[in-house]
Amino acid sequence: MIQKKICMLGSFAVGKTSLVRLFVESIYSETYQTTVGVKVDKKAVALDNTEVTLVLWDLYGEDDFQKMRWSNLRGASGYLLVGDGTRSATLSKALDLEERVRKEVGALPFVFVINKCDLAQEWEIPASFEAETAARKWTVLNSSAKTGKNVEEAFLQLTRKMLG
Amino acid sequence: MADASTSRSPREPADEPSANGTGSLEELRHLILAPEQEALDRLQHRVANHKARTEDVSTVVAEAIQLRRQQGGDDALSDALSPTIETALRESVRKDPATLADALFPVMGPAIRRSILETLRSFLDSFNQIMDQSLSWQGLQWRFEALRTGRSFTEVVLLHSLVFRVEQVFLIHKKTGLPLEHAVAPSVATQDPSLVSGMLSAIQNFVRDSFKSAEGQGLGRMNVGELDVWIEDGPYASVAAVIRGVAPRALHDNLAETLENIHRRFSSELEHFDGNTAPFSAVHGDLARCLEFKYKQESARPGRGYAWAAGALLLLLLGGWLGWRWWQFHRWNQLVATLRDQPGLVITSFSREHGRFVIRGLRDPLAADPAQFVQKAGLDPSRAELHWGAYYALDDVIVQQRATAQLARPSGVTLVVEDGVLSPRGNATSAWANDLLRRATLIPGIRFVNLSGLQIAESAAFERSRKDIQNLVITFPIASAALSSAQMAALRGIATHLKFLFDPPDGHQETLLLVIGHCDSSGPEATNQSLSQRRADRVTLQLIQFGIPDRRLQPRGVATAEPLRPEDTEGDRQYNRSVTFRVISPGVH
Numbered sequence: 001m002i003q004k005k006i007c008m009l010g011s012f013a014v015g016k017t018s019l020v021r022l023f024v025e026s027i028y029s030e031t032y033q034t035t036v037g038v039k040v041d042k043k044a045v046a047l048d049n050t051e052v053t054l055v056l057w058d059l060y061g062e063d064d065f066q067k068m069r070w071s072n073l074r075g076a077s078g079y080l081l082v083g084d085g086t087r088s089a090t091l092s093k094a095l096d097l098e099e100r101v102r103k104e105v106g107a108l109p110f111v112f113v114i115n116k117c118d119l120a121q122e123w124e125i126p127a128s129f130e131a132e133t134a135a136r137k138w139t140v141l142n143s144s145a146k147t148g149k150n151v152e153e154a155f156l157q158l159t160r161k162m163l164g
Numbered sequence: 165m166a167d168a169s170t171s172r173s174p175r176e177p178a179d180e181p182s183a184n185g186t187g188s189l190e191e192l193r194h195l196i197l198a199p200e201q202e203a204l205d206r207l208q209h210r211v212a213n214h215k216a217r218t219e220d221v222s223t224v225v226a227e228a229i230q231l232r233r234q235q236g237g238d239d240a241l242s243d244a245l246s247p248t249i250e251t252a253l254r255e256s257v258r259k260d261p262a263t264l265a266d267a268l269f270p271v272m273g274p275a276i277r278r279s280i281l282e283t284l285r286s287f288l289d290s291f292n293q294i295m296d297q298s299l300s301w302q303g304l305q306w307r308f309e310a311l312r313t314g315r316s317f318t319e320v321v322l323l324h325s326l327v328f329r330v331e332q333v334f335l336i337h338k339k340t341g342l343p344l345e346h347a348v349a350p351s352v353a354t355q356d357p358s359l360v361s362g363m364l365s366a367i368q369n370f371v372r373d374s375f376k377s378a379e380g381q382g383l384g385r386m387n388v389g390e391l392d393v394w395i396e397d398g399p400y401a402s403v404a405a406v407i408r409g410v411a412p413r414a415l416h417d418n419l420a421e422t423l424e425n426i427h428r429r430f431s432s433e434l435e436h437f438d439g440n441t442a443p444f445s446a447v448h449g450d451l452a453r454c455l456e457f458k459y460k461q462e463s464a465r466p467g468r469g470y471a472w473a474a475g476a477l478l479l480l481l482l483g484g485w486l487g488w489r490w491w492q493f494h495r496w497n498q499l500v501a502t503l504r505d506q507p508g509l510v511i512t513s514f515s516r517e518h519g520r521f522v523i524r525g526l527r528d529p530l531a532a533d534p535a536q537f538v539q540k541a542g543l544d545p546s547r548a549e550l551h552w553g554a555y556y557a558l559d560d561v562i563v564q565q566r567a568t569a570q571l572a573r574p575s576g577v578t579l580v581v582e583d584g585v586l587s588p589r590g591n592a593t594s595a596w597a598n599d600l601l602r603r604a605t606l607i608p609g610i611r612f613v614n615l616s617g618l619q620i621a622e623s624a625a626f627e628r629s630r631k632d633i634q635n636l637v638i639t640f641p642i643a644s645a646a647l648s649s650a651q652m653a654a655l656r657g658i659a660t661h662l663k664f665l666f667d668p669p670d671g672h673q674e675t676l677l678l679v680i681g682h683c684d685s686s687g688p689e690a691t692n693q694s695l696s697q698r699r700a701d702r703v704t705l706q707l708i709q710f711g712i713p714d715r716r717l718q719p720r721g722v723a724t725a726e727p728l729r730p731e732d733t734e735g736d737r738q739y740n741r742s743v744t745f746r747v748i749s750p751g752v753h
Contacts, residue, residue, distance in 0.1 A: 002441075003342045003358065004340075004342075005341060025359070028363060038369075040359050040366060042356055055341070057341075057362065069370065071373055075337070077438075
């Protein structure tokens with residue numbers, strides 16, 4: 001059996017937890033995130049006849065009050081980077097986070113997920129950001145925690161990247 | 165040597181080349197000696213070439229060292245290698261201590277543990293021996309220890325026998341927090357191992373970050389109520405054991421040993437772990453061995469011994485208690501039997517109520533005190549409850565005591581009661597005997613008085629007075645009942661005696677005086693009868709006048725029936741015309 005540790009990264013309140021809630025097996029409450037700084041969930045993915053168990057470390061979104069525990073990123077095979085389409089600040093934060101990951105633990109496979117695509121009309125994605133992600137060759141998916149759009153896809157793509 | 169000179173000769177022309185005429189010879193020599201020359205060139209090249217020489221030596225160096233070691237005898241090889249190895253180790257540690265530490269990790273733990281275990285084992289052996297020898301007393305000792313230390317007995321037993329169960333064992337890859345393998349004890353409810361080991365790792369990170377501990381350090385133990393989580397850390401993986409109860413320290417060793425074993429066998433897989441847990445299914449057995457951890461057989465025996473000792477003790481206590489209870493009851497029964505035999509006691513019931521022995525019955529006031537029997541039997545008086553109703557016993561012994569207590573008696577007189585008959589024995593006056601007759605029958609239990617055993621002996625003064633009175637003869641003139649002044653004086657004289665007899669200090673109250681009138685035989689009998697009666701009446705009257713109570717006096721005329729003397733002379737007749745007295749102590753005679 002293949003198991004992979006992956007992390008969920010993103011600013012505070014971008015909807016990381018909501019995004020995956022319907023798609024993962026979970027036994028811990030969300031209070032763990034605010035106390036221990038992380039909540040561990042599980043997601044089974046089948047890719048080309050290979051069963052992969054993703055152990056998903058849902059990290060507490062960094063904000064003004066609490067820093068992210070970078071030690072939790074150690075040993076991760078990849079990560080989901082999550083931003084909020086309606087808040088451009090979370091997108092630039094995503095750029096920072098990606099750089100930070102490279103610095104802390106080295107380059108890791110990741111998929112960038114822009115959440116809240118159900119509110120696409122309120123999105124404020126600067127052109128510069130799109131250019132930046134294109135330049136960095138990011139895999140970007142628009143998703144919605146409400147509709148579940150692209151969530152499975154995000155896991156699949158990340159798994160493919162990690163195994164590839 | 166011939167070969168060598170031969171082989172050297174072809175080279176000479178080369179060193180000193182001839183100008184001419186020798187070309188063909190040279191060619192010939194070349195043709196003949198060329199293969200040998202090439203071999204020589206190759207050899208020379210190898211000897212001169214450092215790299216080639218190194219290659220040559222490398223192929224034989226291991227065998228050479230082995231050969232040298234086999235030849236043995238000297239330490240030259242060790243001596244030669246030691247400085248280099250020491251320098252190399254020092255250099256390795258200086259560069260990166262982790263490398264050597266990781267390499268030594270699997271061997272250091274066992275070495276240290278073995279040393280400690282040896283010391284402990286020798287101590288434990290003697291300790292076990294002591295425990296074995298005192299097996300039957302162990303339960304008692306532990307109980308005593310509990311009393312002495314103020315701990316609960318259960319706690320003491322737990323401290324000694326350490327009952328516990330390892331419910332789950334995780335092998336966790338340290339870097340990723342992924343579970344490599346997981347073993348669960350039967351019928352234990354578990355959560356998803358991936359999630360649990362992930363959170364365990366996250367908590368480790370949390371603790372490390374929060375308290376800024378070094379990388380190699382982490383949470384060794386977590387405790388939640390009855391559950392303990394013990395975590396043993398290795399370079400690449402940790403073992404986490406979930407334990408219910410109190411596990412012995414030896415479990416740490418077992419976990420550490422298991423972890424070291426796994427590191428030794430799977431060092432490469434652990435180091436290069438990429439998420440494939442398949443190879444680690446092989447360690448399931450190692451983890452499972454950590455599950456049901458118990459004391460060794462020798463150490464477990466005291467536990468069983470305790471159970472046996474406790475059982476035996478319990479039986480012993482129960483038997484002892486029952487025996488003691490029976491013995492107590494038996495002794496009280498004996499007491500009751502003794503009381504039943506006591507005259508003046510009637511036992512109506514005997515029972516055990518609320519741990520006390522209750523005896524009910526009737527008791528004559530003169531019967532022996534039952535409480536003294538309780539004490540005499542050595543029984544606890546505080547456990548006795550005695551209820552007595554009063555009654556008069558008809559047992560001879562009691563009746564005899566009662567009579568003795570109620571009847572005053574002269575010294576030397578004893579009272580014996582047999583079958584309700586009171587028999588006084590000894591010497592007593594008739595007055596006392598009379599008194600006894602009157603009073604004895606009022607005493608409960610005395611039906612009848614038998615005086616046959618009593619010797620009547622009146623007092624000397626009484627006898628003297630009686631004699632004086634009975635010797636007195638009051639004479640009268642012929643056919644007259646008149647008293648002369650002389651006779652009157654004689655009567656006054658006996659009045660004093662009579663007062664003494666009738667009202668003496670020793671209480672002869674029933675004494676009577678017969679006043680007997682006599683006649684001589686001269687006149688007709690009818691006249692004589694009347695005359696004698698009148699004489700008796702006259703004297704009686706006179707005595708009454710002198711203060712003698714008339715109920716004590718019984719005048720009786722006997723005419724000539726009891727002559728004092730035969731009438732041979734006038735003097736005899738005169739003597740018979742008289743009144744005499746007889747003192748009667750009634751009832752005794």
